[in-house]
Amino acid sequence: MAGTKAGGMKAAATNKARHGKDFYAKIGRSGGKNGHTGGFAANRELARIAGAKGGRISRRTKAAE
16 A cells, blocks of 8 residues: 555556556446445335434443443
């Protein structure tokens, strides 16, 4: 992992030389394709259960030390 801006530019150039000029476009395209898996937006009941658990946990008293 690059520590400076110059190091990042050098790493990007190396990646493009090894994997082609559209290396980062390929990564972005695959991320966009995989980003529609659902989660709470797809399952409202699961979201309701998780919210109830979080509410119960956040209202507990502090543990005795």
